[in-house]
Amino acid sequence: MVRALRRLVAGDRALGRWCLWPGLGVLLVLTLVPGLVMAWYSLLGRDPNGDPVGPAGLGNYLRFFGFGGAGGWSGLYLGILLRSLLLGLVVTVGCVLIGYPYAFFLARSRYRALLLALTIIPFWTNFLIRVYAWVVLLQRKGALNALLEALGAEPVRLYPSYTGIVIVAIYTSLPFLVMPLYAAVERIDWSLAEAARDLGAGPVRTFLHAVLPQTLPGLAAGALLVFVPATGIYVISDIMGGGKQMFIGNLVAQQFSTARDWGFGAAAGIVLTGVTLLALLLLARRGMRASEVVA
Amino acid sequence: MTIALRRAPLTAYGILVLVLLYAPLAVVAVFSVNDSKFGVVWKGFTWKWYQQLAANEEVRRAVLNTLIVGLTSTAIATVVGTLLAIGIAGHLRRFRSSIRALLMVPVIAPDVVMGVSLLLLYAALREATGLLRLGLTTVIISHVAFQVSYVAIVVASRLSQLDPALTAAARDLGAGPWRALWHVTLPLLRPAILAAALLALTLSIDDVVITFFTSGPGSTTLPVYIFSSVRRGISPEIHALSTCFIVVTGLVILPWAMLTNKEP
Numbered sequence: 113m114v115r116a117l118r119r120l121v122a123g124d125r126a127l128g129r130w131c132l133w134p135g136l137g138v139l140l141v142l143t144l145v146p147g148l149v150m151a152w153y154s155l156l157g158r159d160p161n162g163d164p165v166g167p168a169g170l171g172n173y174l175r176f177f178g179f180g181g182a183g184g185w186s187g188l189y190l191g192i193l194l195r196s197l198l199l200g201l202v203v204t205v206g207c208v209l210i211g212y213p214y215a216f217f218l219a220r221s222r223y224r225a226l227l228l229a230l231t232i233i234p235f236w237t238n239f240l241i242r243v244y245a246w247v248v249l250l251q252r253k254g255a256l257n258a259l260l261e262a263l264g265a266e267p268v269r270l271y272p273s274y275t276g277i278v279i280v281a282i283y284t285s286l287p288f289l290v291m292p293l294y295a296a297v298e299r300i301d302w303s304l305a306e307a308a309r310d311l312g313a314g315p316v317r318t319f320l321h322a323v324l325p326q327t328l329p330g331l332a333a334g335a336l337l338v339f340v341p342a343t344g345i346y347v348i349s350d351i352m353g354g355g356k357q358m359f360i361g362n363l364v365a366q367q368f369s370t371a372r373d374w375g376f377g378a379a380a381g382i383v384l385t386g387v388t389l390l391a392l393l394l395l396a397r398r399g400m401r402a403s404e405v406v407a
Numbered sequence: 408m409t410i411a412l413r414r415a416p417l418t419a420y421g422i423l424v425l426v427l428l429y430a431p432l433a434v435v436a437v438f439s440v441n442d443s444k445f446g447v448v449w450k451g452f453t454w455k456w457y458q459q460l461a462a463n464e465e466v467r468r469a470v471l472n473t474l475i476v477g478l479t480s481t482a483i484a485t486v487v488g489t490l491l492a493i494g495i496a497g498h499l500r501r502f503r504s505s506i507r508a509l510l511m512v513p514v515i516a517p518d519v520v521m522g523v524s525l526l527l528l529y530a531a532l533r534e535a536t537g538l539l540r541l542g543l544t545t546v547i548i549s550h551v552a553f554q555v556s557y558v559a560i561v562v563a564s565r566l567s568q569l570d571p572a573l574t575a576a577a578r579d580l581g582a583g584p585w586r587a588l589w590h591v592t593l594p595l596l597r598p599a600i601l602a603a604a605l606l607a608l609t610l611s612i613d614d615v616v617i618t619f620f621t622s623g624p625g626s627t628t629l630p631v632y633i634f635s636s637v638r639r640g641i642s643p644e645i646h647a648l649s650t651c652f653i654v655v656t657g658l659v660i661l662p663w664a665m666l667t668n669k670e671p
Contacts, residue, residue: 134487244633283428344517
């Protein structure tokens with residue numbers, strides 16, 4: 113009897129190992145190891161041809177944080193990092209303002225399935241198409257200005273511009289906020305709100321104390337899914353900024369193309385990774401279940 | 408619901424947002440049949456951009472590359488990711504939360520970071536072994552890198568909702584662990600596995616930045632092609648290409664999304 117049980121458990125364990133290790137191996141090799149390689153490269157310097165050359169210590173990091181240049185401290189790169197974090201914040205707030213009521217609209221509608229499908233389709237359309245479609249809309253001779261001129265108004269200069277970047281970033285990030293939030297809103301226990309009303313709370317108070325707290329986990333998950341990619345923005349800022357707006361994502365990419373300083377690019381990449389890991393830590397601390405985040 | 412969430416304003420707002428979501432796509436579709444190379448002025452209806460598109464050799468190669476990469480990477484990632492989900496859910500207790508956190512890294516990390524780090528990995532490997540020139544292979548590997556996470560998360564989520572009694576019953580009746588897996592667990596997971604595969608495929612077809620950094624000459628995919636074109640200036644051929652994309656996506660996703668959202 114015990115022998116049979118032991119064979120049972122051993123068989124299960126063997127299965128477990130066969131299932132787990134290929135996947136875990138792939139994950140480690142393709143996620144952890146590149147990170148370590150990038151950390152290694154961040155310690156390398158640059159020879160006159162632009163190729164990486166022998167360990168140069170923390171020079172790249174010093175340069176990033178402003179030290180080591182001729183003429184004292186330079187806040188150039190830190191400034192870029194802060195701009196990126198600010199953009200992340202602006203985009204996240206924008207998405208929350210637009211997406212929060214929209215999630216309620218979806219969850220409370222009778223045609224929920226259809227509306228959800230309609231909401232998802234633009235999301236499943238190619239990302240790049242959605243970005244450049246906005247160029248077509250916002251450029252000087254674009255659709256928006258044509259409409260404004262037809263109405264007798266002044267044309268606006270939204271492309272290229274910082275505002276244009278924000279608009280497009282919000283547009284492409286919105287589904288990432290709406291989906292986890294919608295999942296939370298759909299599960300709201302309205303009886304709590306009814307109870308609050310019965311006990312005499314006004315509509316605003318009811319919302320703040322009985323409804324909003326129930327949506328916070330979904331909101332937090334969605335906000336995280338918007339903030340970190342927005343901070344590391346590259347394509348949108350490249351296209352909508354006309355190549356003139358520099359964020360940390362652009363900085364990293366630039367080091368691997370025109371500037372040819374892989375070491376510095378890797379260092380900037382590590383800094384950006386640091387932001388990502390910090391965000392992940394927050395996610396883990398709130399005990400968020402991964403399944404809640406990916407619709 | 409006695410809450411003061413008045414129906415009409417909320418519905419009006421929702422419709423407005425929905426319209427704004429589609430506005431850019433509609434504009435692209437309209438311009439794809441506009442007989443004018445630049446600008447917004449309507450100069451007549453034409454299919455010629457679509458014809459030019461069909462004849463474009465670069466585009467054809469990019470489409471082929473996109474399909475090869477997409478299907479290959481999705482196949483690999485679905486298998487690996489499903490096994491990973493099963494491995495985590497059923498058999499690993501101690502490191503579960505750290506592995507869950509590791510799974511989230513490709514989901515949250517900015518594309519630039521993933522693209523650059525993978526590029527550096529291939530460069531380092533190339534220096535050490537002389538293999539791995541940038542090409543379709545590196546693109547496929549890079550796509551698998553982020554697809555595995557998504558697949559594992561979707562499948563694990565469904566797995567946690569499965570009734571363990573079903574697998575236990577199979578084992579009680581004498582099935583070995585592999586038999587139980589193949590005949591009981593996997594069929595039960597089939598909808599989730601399909602959904603995960605579809606998600607992985609879409610992510611692969613969609614990807615720009617990671618592909619941009621890890622592809623070589625001749626391994627351009629459609630999004631990277633569009634990206635380079637857009638940087639040079641937008642031509643109506645791109646409008647035609649995009650409209651095709653939009654229509655295909657809509658035709659595939661609409662029924663699928665409505666089906667999956669009918670579930671309780």
